[in-house]
Amino acid sequence: TAEVMSHVTAHFGKALEECREESGLSAEVLEEFQHFWREDFEVVHRELGCAIICMSNKFSLLQDDSRMHHVNMHDYVKSFPNGEVLSEKLVGLIHNCEKKYDSMTDDCDRVVKVAACFKVDAKGAGIAPEVAMIEAVMEKY
Ligand code: BOM
Numbered sequence: 001t002a003e004v005m006s007h008v009t010a011h012f013g014k015a016l017e018e019c020r021e022e023s024g025l026s027a028e029v030l031e032e033f034q035h036f037w038r039e040d041f042e043v044v045h046r047e048l049g050c051a052i053i054c055m056s057n058k059f060s061l062l063q064d065d066s067r068m069h070h071v072n073m074h075d076y077v078k079s080f081p082n083g084e085v086l087s088e089k090l091v092g093l094i095h096n097c098e099k100k101y102d103s104m105t106d107d108c109d110r111v112v113k114v115a116a117c118f119k120v121d122a123k124g125a126g127i128a129p130e131v132a133m134i135e136a137v138m139e140k141y
Contacts, residue, residue, distance in 0.1 A: 004086040006129035007121070008077055011036055011141045012055060013134075019054035022046050034134040036119070044120055049112030066107040068094050086127065093121045 013033030019025070025047040033055075037043050056062045057074055063069045070091055077087035097117035104110035122128040 001082070002127050002129045002133065003083060004077075004080055005090075005127050006133035007080040007137050007140070008083075008086070008090075009037065010131060010137045011080070012059070012132050014141055015055040015058045016051060018058065023051035023054050025051040034131050034138075036115075037129055037131055037134070043112060043116035045110060046106075046108045049108035049110070049115065052111050053107060053113055066111065070095070088127065089127060089131045090122075090126050093125065096116055097121065127137055 013036075013065065016025075016030075016033045020027075025045070025082045026102065029045050030041070030048060030051075036043070053062065053066055060072050061069055061076060068091070073091050073094070074087045077083045077090050080086075094114065096112045100117060101110050104113065
């Protein structure tokens with residue numbers, strides 16, 4: 001659900017500042033991670049892909065090939081309140097997007113395509129959070 005997704009985004013987003021330097025993602029492109037879900041934010045910058053890889057690695061959510069680690073992602077999402085209602089859906093949506101871009105060899109370029117696909121499909125599935133929902137739970141993490 002969107003409510004659970006707001007918790008996951010709030011927690012995941014806390015890793016952004018640790019990853020800014022190495023990813024090269026400027027505040028002009030993305031100031032706060034929760035803006036990822038804004039209607040007018042375009043998920044297109046290679047540096048965002050690099051940042052998502054770096055952030056995911058802080059929580060061991062990727063395999064060595066920078067594809068999702070299914071078990072760890074499942075466990076990560078389940079660790080949030082009501083997480084078990086979202087985890088399978090989220091893993092399924094991300095994996096479906098990974099399959100579409102599997103031939104891309106640059107990890108940062110590929111992951112930003114996967115993230116853009118995930119944003120579209122999460123909206124379609126009704127699990128995309130409103131930015132206000134994320135802001136309401138930020139202080140918990
Ligand atoms: O193949 C690479 C897999 C990368 C998975 C991350 C895609 C989604 C990142 C953008 C949105 C994040 C919101 C919440 C955290 C989900 C882990």
